[in-house]
Amino acid sequence: MEINTGDTAWVLASAALVLFMTPGLALFYGGMVRSKNILAMLMQNFFCMGLVSVIWAALTYSLAFHGTGKYLGDLDLAWMRDVATTQPTGFALTIPPLAFLAFQLMFAIITPALITGAIADRMKWLGWVLFLALWAILVYAPVAHWVFSPAGWLFKRGALDFAGGTVVHVNAGIAALAAVLVLGKRKGWPHHPMPPHSLPFTLLGAGILWFGWYGFNAGSALAGNALAAQALVNTHMAAAAAMLGWLIVERLKSGHATTLGAASGLVAGLVAITPCAGFVAGMAPIYIGLIAGALCYLAVSLKFRFGYDDSLDVVGVHLVGGIVGSLLLGLFADVSINEFGRDGVFLDGGWGLFGDQLVAVGATIVYSFVVTFAIVFVLDKVIPGGIRVPEEDEETGLDQTQHAETGYAFERV
Amino acid sequence: MKLIVGIVKPFKVDDVKEAVKELGVQGLTVSDVQGFGRQRGHTEVYRGAEYEIDFVPKVKIEVLVDDGDVDRVVQKLVETARTGKIGDGKVWVVPVEGVTRIRTGESGPDAL
Numbered sequence: 146m147e148i149n150t151g152d153t154a155w156v157l158a159s160a161a162l163v164l165f166m167t168p169g170l171a172l173f174y175g176g177m178v179r180s181k182n183i184l185a186m187l188m189q190n191f192f193c194m195g196l197v198s199v200i201w202a203a204l205t206y207s208l209a210f211h212g213t214g215k216y217l218g219d220l221d222l223a224w225m226r227d228v229a230t231t232q233p234t235g236f237a238l239t240i241p242p243l244a245f246l247a248f249q250l251m252f253a254i255i256t257p258a259l260i261t262g263a264i265a266d267r268m269k270w271l272g273w274v275l276f277l278a279l280w281a282i283l284v285y286a287p288v289a290h291w292v293f294s295p296a297g298w299l300f301k302r303g304a305l306d307f308a309g310g311t312v313v314h315v316n317a318g319i320a321a322l323a324a325v326l327v328l329g330k331r332k333g334w335p336h337h338p339m340p341p342h343s344l345p346f347t348l349l350g351a352g353i354l355w356f357g358w359y360g361f362n363a364g365s366a367l368a369g370n371a372l373a374a375q376a377l378v379n380t381h382m383a384a385a386a387a388m389l390g391w392l393i394v395e396r397l398k399s400g401h402a403t404t405l406g407a408a409s410g411l412v413a414g415l416v417a418i419t420p421c422a423g424f425v426a427g428m429a430p431i432y433i434g435l436i437a438g439a440l441c442y443l444a445v446s447l448k449f450r451f452g453y454d455d456s457l458d459v460v461g462v463h464l465v466g467g468i469v470g471s472l473l474l475g476l477f478a479d480v481s482i483n484e485f486g487r488d489g490v491f492l493d494g495g496w497g498l499f500g501d502q503l504v505a506v507g508a509t510i511v512y513s514f515v516v517t518f519a520i521v522f523v524l525d526k527v528i529p530g531g532i533r534v535p536e537e538d539e540e541t542g543l544d545q546t547q548h549a550e551t552g553y554a555f556e557r558v
Numbered sequence: 559m560k561l562i563v564g565i566v567k568p569f570k571v572d573d574v575k576e577a578v579k580e581l582g583v584q585g586l587t588v589s590d591v592q593g594f595g596r597q598r599g600h601t602e603v604y605r606g607a608e609y610e611i612d613f614v615p616k617v618k619i620e621v622l623v624d625d626g627d628v629d630r631v632v633q634k635l636v637e638t639a640r641t642g643k644i645g646d647g648k649v650w651v652v653p654v655e656g657v658t659r660i661r662t663g664e665s666g667p668d669a670l
Contacts, residue, residue: 338609340602399603409605445605458605 149239152368156244159364162357163251167194167258169353173408174262176346177457179339181542182266183552189261189273196274197254200281205253206246208286210234215298218290235295239368248364249293253285256313262457263321266331266339267539270547272524272532279520280320284513288316292505304505305478305486305498307376308365310420310471311509318464319510321455323517327525328532330454332539339456344404351408355384358415362422372483376422380415383434387414390438398442406442409462413441416466421474424486429477437469471506475499559654559667560628564619565591565647566639571617577638578621578631584670587620597645616647622657624667 171190175183197205202225210233212219222228229243238245257280261273268276291297292304292312299311306312331339341347362380366373391410392402417437418430425433445461448454455461475498478489488494525532533539538546545551566574571588578586592613599612623631632649640646659669 335607338602338611340604340609340611395606399606399608401603403603405604442606446607449607461605 146237146239148241149368152370153240153244155369155373156240156248156364156367159360160244160248160251162360163248163255163364164194164357166251166354166357166361167191167255169350169357170255170258171350172346173350173354173412174265174347174457176343176348176350177262177341177405178265179542180342180553181544183342183544184550185270185543185547186261186265188270188548190258192274193254193258193277196277197257197281198250200278201246201250201253205281205286206250208282209253209289210245210249210294213296214290215296215301216291217287218294218296233294236367245367248367249289252309252313252361253281253289256285256309256317257281257320259313259317259459259463260321260324263325263455263459264328265456266543267328267533269528269532269534270543272528275524275528276324276520276532279524280517283520284316284320284516285312288312288509288513291508299501299505299508302501302504303487303498304501305424305474306420306471306505307423308362308419310416310467310474311505314416314419314463314467315471315506315509316467316513318460318462318467319513320517321459322453322464323514324521325453325455327518327521330452331456332536334454334456335449341405344408347408348404351412355411355415358384358419362419366423372423375426375482379422379425379430380418382430383414383418383421383437384411385414386431386434387411387417387438387441388434390414390435391442392438394439394442409445409458410438410442413437413462413466416441416463417470417473419467420471421477423483424474424479425477426479426482429479433470433473433477436473437466440469441466468506471502472499475502559657559670560623560625561652561654562619562621562623562628562631562635562649563652564621564635564639564649565593565616566619566635567641567645567647568615568617570639570641571619574619574635574638577634581627581630581634583621583623583627583631585622589618589620591616591618595645595648614645622654622670624670 171187175186178186204223207220207222208218211222232242257277289312291299292306358380359377363373363377388407388410391406395406396402414434414437417433441462444465445458476490478486479492480486480488487498489498592615599614602609602611657669658665
């Protein structure tokens with residue numbers, strides 16, 4: 146295929162938009178932790194931009210996107226060999242392969258960054274570094290290959306995931322659950338209150354996420370065309386509706402519409418529309434957003450019922466939002482929007498797509514949970530003293546004990 | 559000499575300051591404090607989870623006065639800081655052994 150300059154320009158711009166989501170996520174989470182842990186949270190997120198990028202160049206881009214294996218790619222493009230001239234396997238791109246490499250890298254960066262919200266306030270820095278490297282290779286690369294690569298088994302099966310409902314959100318969400326089950330609860334949770342220390346940061350981060358998500362979803366058209374415009378409008382409408390959905394339920398159940406609720410709701414909508422963005426149209430994104438906003442609000446209370454300390458609700462928002470979006474796609478998908486899509490139940494496509502979506506969600510959940518659990522479990526045994534900081538360090542805060550810094554150095558006696 | 563200590567609602571601090579200045583008080587000290595009385599704390603809700611916040615923000619005002627001025631200043635402070643609602647705070651008076659002005663070395667009531 147010939148290179149199209151408009152397509153290339155949009156995908157390059159989208160790569161920059163998606164990169165910006167990781168600092169946005171850092172602030173979104175950073176505002177929600179206690180002030181003694183703000184830097185550790187920002188650092189875990191920013192460090193993904195460092196380590197995951199280098200691993201992508203050396204190994205994981207090739208494992209995810211080159212080769213004809215059903216379960217994993219090959220190493221032909223490892224170490225940046227021939228990456229500028231070789232098309233990712235199975236794609237007929239109108240953009241340079243390097244634009245695709247850069248765009249997909251940003252997804253690989255933000256996916257593990259999502260997990261930081263669950264493990265907040267208690268993991269050693271060294272533990273995070275090792276976890277991140279292993280997870281990027283052992284979990285992200287295979288799952289991205291299954292779903293995004295035309296050679297992957299879930300892609301071949303016909304499961305749809307426009308921009309990462311399973312690869313990014315279900316994957317990170319279930320990994321978050323596995324990680325906190327090994328890691329254990331924060332000291333004092335849930336009896337000791339740990340309210341967010343700076344909701345303005347959280348709102349700023351949510352705004353950046355919404356902005357960057359246009360690149361995430363509309364960029365996934367891999368072209369500057371009508372499908373990209375449809376994906377952008379869908380993305381926006383779902384975020385808007387989900388904010389309303391969350392706030393309505395919140396107001397009814399707890400008496401107030403909160404800023405944290407507005408931020409959480411819009412993110413839940415963005416998560417849910419991610420798999421659907423290029424496959425639905427009309428009012429569908431608004432229905433999907435409303436449902437996701439309401440359901441994710443209810444899902445964040447699950448941690449209190451089952452007693453796992455998912456600190457900032459990665460399970461409630463990303464796992465549940467990702468599942469809701471991936472399954473609703475089986476109902477709302479409309480092949481007239483995208484010739485590579487399929488019709489869902491409401492478009493008289495039958496339950497076939499819904500079934501394939503269930504398989505994709507289920508396979509991602511099982512694989513990511515098992516491997517993530519194993520990674521954290523092994524690291525906990527291998528790292529001297531375990532993967533978790535000592536109780537005294539947790540009390541003092543990770544900023545001081547892990548990074549020898551203070552987030553807020555106000556002048557004091 | 560006595561030390562008058564008042565715990566008041568933060569939004570009343572300016573009113574109290576102006577009122578006691580009118581009585582001729584030359585100086586006072588304020589600090590941000592937290593605590594609870596009969597008002598107890600309040601509840602905050604984050605993503606549906608309720609947290610009891612036991613300590614509410616108040617301002618502590620400390621005024622050094624000569625014995626003869628105590629009643630007037632306390633009365634003025636109470637009048638000014640009162641809203642009639644629970645959580646208005648408290649005022650108490652403690653005896654002071656001695657006071658010295660650092661710049662001049664004056665001590666006793668002259669140092670006030």
